[in-house]
Amino acid sequence: MTRAPHLQNVPLYRLGHSRSGDKGNISNLSLIAWDPECYDVLTAQVTEARVADWFAYRHPTRVTRYLLPTLHAMNFVLEGVLDGGVNDALNLDTHGKSLSFRLLDLTVEVSAELAARLPDIPGDRPAAA
Amino acid sequence: MPQTPLLIGCASGFSGDRTDGAADVVRTLAAQGGGTLIFETLAERTLALAQLARNDDPNRGYEPLLDELVSPVLADCLRHGISIVSNFGAANPEAAARRIAAIAREQGLPMPRIAVVHGDALNTPEQRALLQDRLGAGLAGQDVVSATAYLGATEIAEALSAGAQIVVAGRVADPSLTLGPAMAHFGWDAADWPRLGRATMAGHMLECGLQVTGGYFCVPGLKDVPDVHAAGFPIAEIDADGEFVIGKAANTGGAVDARTVKEQLLYEVHDPARYLTPDVVADLSQARVVELGGNRVAVHGVTGHARPAELKVNVCYRGGWLAEAEISYAGVQAEARARLAADIVQKRLGSAFTLRADLIGAISILGDDAGEIRRALPDSHARDVRLRLAGEHADRAQAERILREVNALYTCGPAGGGGVRTALRPRLNMLSCTIPRDAVQSGWKFLEEIAS
Numbered sequence: 242m243t244r245a246p247h248l249q250n251v252p253l254y255r256l257g258h259s260r261s262g263d264k265g266n267i268s269n270l271s272l273i274a275w276d277p278e279c280y281d282v283l284t285a286q287v288t289e290a291r292v293a294d295w296f297a298y299r300h301p302t303r304v305t306r307y308l309l310p311t312l313h314a315m316n317f318v319l320e321g322v323l324d325g326g327v328n329d330a331l332n333l334d335t336h337g338k339s340l341s342f343r344l345l346d347l348t349v350e351v352s353a354e355l356a357a358r359l360p361d362i363p364g365d366r367p368a369a370a
Numbered sequence: 371m372p373q374t375p376l377l378i379g380c381a382s383g384f385s386g387d388r389t390d391g392a393a394d395v396v397r398t399l400a401a402q403g404g405g406t407l408i409f410e411t412l413a414e415r416t417l418a419l420a421q422l423a424r425n426d427d428p429n430r431g432y433e434p435l436l437d438e439l440v441s442p443v444l445a446d447c448l449r450h451g452i453s454i455v456s457n458f459g460a461a462n463p464e465a466a467a468r469r470i471a472a473i474a475r476e477q478g479l480p481m482p483r484i485a486v487v488h489g490d491a492l493n494t495p496e497q498r499a500l501l502q503d504r505l506g507a508g509l510a511g512q513d514v515v516s517a518t519a520y521l522g523a524t525e526i527a528e529a530l531s532a533g534a535q536i537v538v539a540g541r542v543a544d545p546s547l548t549l550g551p552a553m554a555h556f557g558w559d560a561a562d563w564p565r566l567g568r569a570t571m572a573g574h575m576l577e578c579g580l581q582v583t584g585g586y587f588c589v590p591g592l593k594d595v596p597d598v599h600a601a602g603f604p605i606a607e608i609d610a611d612g613e614f615v616i617g618k619a620a621n622t623g624g625a626v627d628a629r630t631v632k633e634q635l636l637y638e639v640h641d642p643a644r645y646l647t648p649d650v651v652a653d654l655s656q657a658r659v660v661e662l663g664g665n666r667v668a669v670h671g672v673t674g675h676a677r678p679a680e681l682k683v684n685v686c687y688r689g690g691w692l693a694e695a696e697i698s699y700a701g702v703q704a705e706a707r708a709r710l711a712a713d714i715v716q717k718r719l720g721s722a723f724t725l726r727a728d729l730i731g732a733i734s735i736l737g738d739d740a741g742e743i744r745r746a747l748p749d750s751h752a753r754d755v756r757l758r759l760a761g762e763h764a765d766r767a768q769a770e771r772i773l774r775e776v777n778a779l780y781t782c783g784p785a786g787g788g789g790v791r792t793a794l795r796p797r798l799n800m801l802s803c804t805i806p807r808d809a810v811q812s813g814w815k816f817l818e819e820i821a822s
Contacts, residue, residue, distance in 0.1 A: 258593060258629060260586075262638030265802060271636035273629065298743045307642050311658045311671060312632050318640045324739040328415055328689070328800045331726035331760040334735035343736050362591050368736075 250348040252367040255359040256282060257314075259341035266326040268337040270344050273314040278355065280313040286349040292317050295347050296340075299324075317344070343368070375607040376555045377405030378548050378572070379619065382439060382456075382603075383579025385411040389438040391579070391603040394619035396443045398605060400450040401620070405605075406551040407447060409439050409456040410544050410577045417541055418686030418798045420460035421516040431462030432469070441473055448474075448482055448535065455526055455547050459538040461516065463487060467538045467817045485529035486820060487539035489812030492517040492683065497809060501685055504803040512687035515798060519681045519805065522648030524560060525814040526550025534816065541684075543647045548573025552608050566650040567674015568612030574645070574652075575616050575634050575669070576604050582616060582634040583665075584624035597623025607666075617666040626665040635659075635669070644675075648682070651675040680804035689799030690762050691769035695776035695792040696730075698756045699784070705732050705749050707784040708757040714784075715759055715775045723761045723772065730756035756789075762797060769794060 253259070253272065256279040262269045272287060274280035293304040302321035309315060323337050324330035346367040351359070377399050381392035392407065399405040411433045424431025433439070436458055447454055459466040467484045474481055492501065501517055502509055521539070523546040529537045531554045539547075552558070552569040560566075575582050582604050584595035595601070602622025607615040618626050635654060639645055643655040656671040699707045712727035719725065727741055728734035732752040737743050759776055763769040773792040780790060 254592060258587075258589075258633065260633040260637055262636075264638055264640070265800075267640070269636070269638065269640055271633060271639075273632045273636070298746070299738050305640075307655075309636070309642055309655065309657070311656055312635070314632055314636060316636050316639060316642055326800075328686075328798055331692075331739050331762065332735060332737070333728060333758065333760075339735045360592055 247353050248350045249353055249356050251351055251356050251359065252345060253283070253287065253347050253349065254345035255356070255361055256349065256351070259344050261337050261339070261341040263323060263327060263336045266321055266323045268319045268322050268340050270317045270319065270341050271314060272317065272344065273312065277313055280310075282349055282351055282355075283315060284308065287315070287347065291347065292319070292344070295344070296322060372555060373610060375609045376552055377402055377605055377607055378408060378551055378576065379405065379605040380408045380410060380576035380579060380603055382409040382411055383577065383581060384413050385416045385433055385435070387411075387579055389435055391619070392439060392443045394622050395603050395605060396446050396450070396452060398620045399452050400446060404451040406453045406455055407443065408454075408547045408576065409458055410547060410579070412457045412460060412541060414684055414800060415686060415798050417460055417518055417684070418516045418800075420462070424461045429465050432460045432466035433458035436466055436469055437473065440470055441477070444470070444473055445477055445479055448479055453530060453534070453551065454536045455530075455551055456537070457539045457542050457547060459486070459540045461491070461540060463538045463540045464817070464820060467536075470536060470538070471817060482535040483533055484536045484538060484817040485532070485534035485814050486817055487521065487525045487529070487537065487542065487812070487814045489810055490518045490521050490539070490541035492519055492810070500805055500809055501683065501803065504805060505685065505801050508801050509685060509687070515686045515688060517683060517685045519683045519810045520648050521681075521810070521812050522546045523550035523553055525812055527553035529814045530554035537814070543649070544577035545570040545573030545647055546649055548576055548606065549649055552612070556610050561676070563650055563674035563676055565612035565674070567652040568614065568672045569608055570647055570650055570652045570674065571635070571645070571654055571657075571669065571672045572606040572608050572612070572614040575631065576606055578634065578637065579603055580624065581637065582630055583618045583626055584630050587630045587633055593629065595625050599623065613668070613670065615662065615666050615668045626667055628659045628661050628667060631659050631667045631669065646678050648677065650677050678804070680806055681810055683803050683805055685801045685803075686798045687801075689797035690764040691766050691794060692760065692762050692797045693769040693772040693792070693794050694758065694760045695773050695790065696756055696758045697776055697779055697787045698789040699787055700754045701786065702753070704755045705729060705752040707786065708755040709749065710784050711757050711779055711787060712759060714779070715772070718775055719771060722768070723763065725759050725761045725772065728758040730758055734758065766794070
C-alpha cells in the first residue's frame with residue numbers, strides 16, 4: 242500500500258497515553274487521546290485486530306476494545322497474555338506493567354500537519370514489530 | 371443527610387508503599403474539618419504471605435508496616451475526629467487492632483474505639499468443600515495457604531455508624547474502604563446503586579495512592595510532573611449524591627489533572643459499564659472529567675447497577691520453588707554470548723525444565739515465557755547484556771540445579787561472564803472463583819467485645 246505523500250507514520254505515544262492493569266491472566270491497556278482530534282485517529286486505526294496482531298507473540302485468547310468517547314479514551318482487554326499472571330509467570334514484569342509502553346510503540350498514519358503539532362521524543366526509535 | 375462533602379484521604383496504595391505520606395493528608399483533612407483516612411495494603415498475594423506469617427506467630431499476620439503507617443498520625447486523627455479505615459488487618463485483623471490499641475497506650479492517648487471486621491477468611495470445612503466444588507480439579511491435592519472472600523462496605527459502614535473511630539479489616543474490596551465511610555456519613559441505602567457506584571469509583575481513584583497524583587503517571591518529555599519525588603497522596607471530596615472531586619494533600623508535589631485522573635479511572639477496568647465490586651456494579655462508561663484548577667478534578671457521569679449475586683474468592687496455595695539467576699556480559703559479542711549461555715544451561719538441564727531467558731539490555735520484560743520474540747529478533751549486537759534465567763520446580767533441590775548451572779558459567783563459559791546473582795523463593799499460586807453470599811458469615815465487633 243502506498244501512502245499519500247501528506248501522511249506519515251507516528252507512534253501512539255505522540256497521540257496519547259496508556260496505563261496497564263492486571264487481574265489474573267488478563268491485562269487491560271487504556272489508550273487516552275490528548276484531544277478529540279487524536280481520539281478520532283485512534284478510533285479509526287487502533288482496532289482490535291491491529292492490537293491483537295501487535296501482541297500476537299503473547300498469544301491473546303481474546304482482545305476486546307471498549308470506547309469511552311466522553312473521556313476521549315479506549316480500553317483494550319487482552320485475555321491470556323500474562324503467562325499465567327502475577328503469581329505464575331516467569332517474567333520479571335509479572336504484572337505486565339510494561340505492556341502499555343509496548344502499545345504506545347504501535348504506529349498510525351496522521352497528516353503531516355497534525356504530526357507537526359504532536360509532542361515528540363527526538364532520537365527515539367520505536368519498536369518496529 | 372449532611373450537605374457538606376466528606377473528605378477521604380488515602381495514604382497507602384499497596385503493602386510496601388511509602389509510609390511517610392499520611393501526615394500531609396491528615397493535616398489537609400484537619401484544616402478542612404476532618405474526614406476519613408484510609409490505607410490500602412492488600413494486593414492479591416499479600417494476604418497469603420500474611421497467613422504464612424500468622425502460621426509462624428499467632429500475633430502476626432497483619433501489615434508488617436502497621437506501626438510506621440499509624441504511629442505518626444494516630445494522635446492527630448483522634449484529636450481532629452478523623453476516622454481511620456484500612457485492610458491492614460490482612461490475615462489477622464484482631465491482632466492489628468490490639469497493636470493499634472497498644473500504640474495508643476504507648477502514646478498516652480485516650481483509647482480509641484476500634485472495630486474489627488471478620489468473615490473474609492473461608493476456613494470452615496463447609497466453606498472449603500464449597501471452594502473445592504467450585505474450583506474442581508485445579509484445586510485438588512493443592513496445599514492451600516489462604517482462602518478469602520472479598521467483603522464489601524457494609525461492615526465498615528455499620529461499625530462507623532456505631533461510633534468506631536478506627537476500622538480494621540482483612541480482605542475487603544479496595545473501593546469499599548471509601549464506600550463504607552461514605553455510606554455511614556450520608557446514610558445511603560445499600561441498594562442506592564447510582565450513589566454506591568459513584569462513591570465506589572471515588573474509592574477506585576484513591577486506592578492506588580500516587581497513581582492518581584502524578585507519581586506513576588510521569589514520563590519525562592511527554593508527561594512531566596513537578597516535584598514528583600514528593601508527590602502527595604490523594605484526597606477525594608464526596609458529596610451527598612456520591613459525586614466526587616479528586617485532589618491531593620496540600621503543600622505536596624505531584625499533579626492531579628484530567629490526564630492523571632483518566633489513567634487511574636481505567637486502571638484494572640475491563641468493561642467500563644460493569645466494574646464489579648461486592649457492593650455494586652459501577653458504570654463509568656459515560657464518565658467525564660472537569661479540571662477545577664489547583665490540582666482538583668471533578669468526575670461526573672458515573673452511575674451504578676445492582677450488585678453481583680456472588681462474592682469473589684481468592685485461593686492461594688503453595689506452588690513449588692522459583693529459581694532466578696543472572697549473569698552479565700559486556701563488549702564485543704556480548705549479546706551473542708548471553709544467548710549462547712542461555713542455550714547451554716537449557717541443554718544441560720534438559721526437558722525437565724522450561725527456562726525463561728531474558729536478555730536485559732536487549733529484550734527482556736517485553737518478551738514472553740516461551741522466548742518466541744527473543745528467538746525471532748536478530749542479534750542486535752547489544753554490548754552490555756545481563757542474562758536472567760528463571761524456572762520453577764515442585765522440588766527445592768531440583769530448582770536449585772538452575773542456580774548451580776548459572777553459577778558454573780563462571781568457569782565453564784562463554785567468555786567474560788561476571789556478576790552472578792541467584793535467588794530461590796517459594797511460590798504462591800492462586801485460583802479465583804465466586805461463591806454465594808450466604809456462604810460467607812461476615813460481621814464486625816468492637817475490640818473490647820472480643821474475648822482474648
